[in-house]
Amino acid sequence: MKTSWIETIIAGSYALILHIILLALFVIGMESQTPPKLVSQPKVDIVQATVMDEAAILQEVAKQQQLENEKRRLEQERQQQLDKKLAETQQELARTEQEFLDQQQRAELEQKQLELEKQQQQEKIAKLEQERKLQEQKTREAEQHRKQEEEKKQQAEQQRKAEEQRTLEAEQARKIEEEKKQQAEQQRRAEEEKRKLAEADRKAEEQRKAEAEKARKLEEEKKRQAEEARKEEEKRKAEQERKAKIAEADRLLQESLAAEQQEQEERRVAGVVDQYSLMIKQRVKRYWIRPGSAETGLQVTLRVSLLPGGDVKQVTVIKSSGNSVFDRSAESAVYKAAPLPQPTDPKAAAALRDFQFIFKPE
Amino acid sequence: MTKIWLTLIWLLAFLPWQAQAELVIEITGGTEAALPIAIVPFGNTGFAPPEDISHVISNDLARSGRFAPLPQQDLISQPHEKAQINFQDWRLLRSEGLLVGKVDSIDGETYQVQFQLFDVYKAQQLVGKRYQVPASGLRRLAHQIADEVYQALTGEVGVFSTRLAFVTAIKNVDGTKRFALQVSDSDGANPRTVLQSKQPIMSPNWSPDGERLTYVSFENGNAEVFIQEMTSGRRNSVAAFKGLNSAPSWSPDGKKLALTLSKAGNPEIYVLELATGNLARVTHNSQAIDTEAVWMPNGNELVFTSDRGGRPQIYKVPAIGGKAERLTFEGSYNASPDISPDGQMMTMVHVQNGKFYIAVQDLTTGAVHVLTDTGRDESPSFAPNGRMILYATEQKGKGVLAAVSVDGRIHQRLGESGSEVREPAWSPIRK
Incomplete structure (x- = not known):
């Protein structure tokens, strides 16, 4: 603005x-x-x-x-x-x-x-004029310049020599240095070697130590395991004992139970057997045509074997009445009554598979 | 030690078996029902027999009341010998026995008969026999076979080949009666007349050997006791005393007769020694009638009817005489006793409500069992095996023969004679 x-x-x-x-x-x-x-x-x-x-x-x-x-x-x-x-x-x-x-x-x-x-x-x-003067000046100056140049050259030669000397020295120094360096290197290497050896030693030592440690630990572990195993074993044994005791108690209980059960079962079977015995008895009795001549006091004992269906497998007189007709009447009664009532219960049926009959006129 | 254990184990192993074997079922009683028996019609080759043997056998067995022959239509098959029998079939019929047989003849005169009786359940022959008989002997043989079967299955002696003696009365057109003493087979069939008379014949009684009959005949106008030999027909009078000579009864040894004689004025029991003719009086009760004496099987006692108690009752007295013992107490009238061969039972006429029945009394217990129901039954006589009682009864106003089993279950009408039949006597078993 x-x-x-x-x-x-x-x-x-x-x-x-x-x-x-x-x-x-x-x-x-x-x-x-x-x-x-x-x-x-x-x-x-x-x-x-x-x-x-x-x-x-x-x-x-x-x-x-x-x-x-x-x-x-x-x-x-x-x-x-x-x-x-x-x-x-x-x-x-x-x-x-x-x-x-x-x-x-x-x-x-x-x-x-x-x-x-x-x-x-x-x-x-x-x-x-000026040009002439300048020419003179120039000539003078060229002379001076030449002298200067020469001086310069000498100086340069000197310098070069010095330089050479210096280079030589430097080379020498370098060589010495090199040597030194080599020595140093050697030393270094030796040292390095030493160091390495030491290191190796150290490492070996470490390894050894580690191994020893490991072995120790392993040993310890083993011991621990053994201890554990021992304890485990002890525990197992204790457990086993305990279990055995329980099992024993259980077994005893089971046994008593089984005995009781068996007793019960036996009673049950006996009941069934009784029932069927009665049925068999009534059935056979119905078929028994007692000889009219049967005197009181006659008695025949038969052994009866039944087939599973209640059919008569075999009837044998195991104690004769002395009256063959009476005996036979009993045998025939058993045969005629077949099939005899058989319980479905296998135990009771088994008990009724073979049994004895006693036939008496009264 | 091990041995003991083994033994124990062994014993234990057998325990259940033993326990099982201990089961014993006791059966008492049983029935006395008729035994089912299968009687297969006998096979025949050659001439056909004039008698149906198996039919006769079947009837005999059925009549005894002890057998129930299966109806013909129930017979599964018709075997005639063992090889042809399938026992399982017969078991299904639940028959106790199976009778098979054959009747063969090559000339129609002589017959070869064989029978076999089997126990169906055991598939066993119980009895088997072979006979050779003339055609006329076939019927008799059939009874014999029936006896074999009967005995094999009941254990008792069969009485089918025994005979019956009885008196028939035939009314002549002129109103008079003709009497005959007849002997028939045990089934009443095949009657033969052994004596004929215009006068009454009464009280036939068999000698123990079955060879002779004693009876009362009025042929001489008076009641006279005769003995007649069956085979020869020879007869002679053994008691023709003054008065009544009646109710002869042969002693078990066959040497004596018990008689009812009224030669002393009142009917009394006497024993006549046949060999010597010696007569011994047994009863001495002049106030009462003592009659119808029979021997106890022991031959030492007599059982007779007497009204010495006011009404006819049965008494027992020693055969040599002595104190009479009353046997019947049931009913107001018991008469005409007969004693079973085993001496256990007595059969008699028992009156109830004015009707006459056949009853049996157990001589041990005294129990009386009335067996008949017609109300006009008389003259009971035991079969020689004691199982049946033969008696006379009335049917359609006519006297007929009948038999009843001792248990009263079996009633049989015997014979088909067109005449009035009375006073039967069952022969003993022929030895």
Whole structure:
């Protein structure tokens, strides 16, 4: 903004100056020259800025901008007007100046041409002199230069020799150094070897130790395991004993239970057997046709074997009554009564598989 | 030690078996039902026999009351010898015996008869025999076979080949009666007249050997006791005393007769010694009638009817005389005793409500069992095996023969004679 202002001012100033110059030239052209007079000096406004809140500022700025823009536009318009006028004036001025210059130049050139021709001659002489002098100087300088060069060469030779010497020394030193280095290297290597050996030793020791430790641990583990096994065994034995005791108790209980059960079972079977014995008895009795001649006191004992279905497998007289007819009547009764009632219970049936019959008339 | 254990184990192993073997079922009683028996009609080759042997056998056995022959239609098959028998079949019929046989003749005169009796359950022959008889002997043989079967299966002597003696009275057209003493087979069949008379014939009685008969005949106008030989027909009078000569009864030894004689005025019991003719008086009760004496099997006592108690009752007295002991107390009338061969039972006419029945009395217990129900029964006589009682009864106003088993279960009508039949006597078993 300021700059713009300044520029405007400057521009304004230039325009003014130009006007003055032109005027002066005009004057000069026509009359004598007069010192320029200061006509006007634009004042610079110092704007007192206060800090406001940003919005306000922005607003203000915007406003200002707008105002300035407007101003600038007006200024520009004005400037354009001015420029235009200035351009026209300049053109005119330039044309006029050109004409003037052309006249001046031609005069000057003629002057100059003369002076130059004289000067050129003088200069030529001077120049020749100077050239000679310069040649001498040059020769002197070349001699000096040669001497210097020689000196330089000697110095260089010296230097080279010194350099060589130095190189030699350096080589020697290097060799020594190398040797040293080698020795050091050797030593280092020996040391390294030693170190390695030591390391190996250490490692071996460590290994040994580790192994020993391991062995110890193994031993310990073994011992522990053995101990554990022993304990386990003890426990197992105890458990076994306990179990055996329980088993024994259980067995005894089972035995008594079994005995009881067996007793019960036997009673049950006996009951069934009784029942079926009665049925068999009644059935056989029904089929027994006792001989009319049967005297009281006759008695025959038969052994009867039955087949699973209750059919008679075999009847044998194991104790005869002495009366064959009586005996046979009993045998026939058993045969005729077949199939004899048989219990489905296998135990009772087994008990009734073979049995004895006693037949008595009364 | 091991041995002891082994022994123990061995014994233990046998315990159940022993326990099992100990089961004993006791059967008492049983029935006295008829034995089922399968009698297969005898096979025949050659001439057909004039008698149906198996039929006769079957009837005999059935009549005894001890057998129940299977009906013909139930017979599964018709075997005639063992090889043809499938015993299992017969077992299903539950018959106790199986009788098979054959009758063969090549000339129609002589017959070859064979029979086999089997125990069906054991598939065993119990008895088997072969005979050769003339055609006329076939019936008799059939009775004999029946006896064999009977004995084999009951253990008792069969009485089918015994004979019956009885008196028939035929009314003539002129109103008079013709009397005959007849002897028949034990089934009443095949009667033969051994004596004919216009006068009554009474009280036939067999000699113990079955060879002779004693009876009362009025042929001489008076009751007279005769003895007649069966084979020769020879006869002679043994008691023709004044008065009544009646109710002869042969002593078990065949040497004496017990008689009822009224030669002393009142009917008394006497014993006549046949060989000597000696007569011994047994009863001495002039106030009462003592009659119908029979011998106890021991030959030492006589059992007779007497009204010495006011009403006819049965008494027992020593054969040599002595104190008479009254046997019957049931009912107001008991008469005509006969004693079973074993001496255990007595059969008699027992009156109930004015009707006459055949009863048996157990001589040990005195228990009386009335066996008949017609109400007009008389003259009971034991079969020689003691199982049956032969008696006379009335059927449609006519006297007929009947038999009843001692237990009263079996009743049989015997014979089919068109005449009035009375006073039967069962022959002893021919030795």
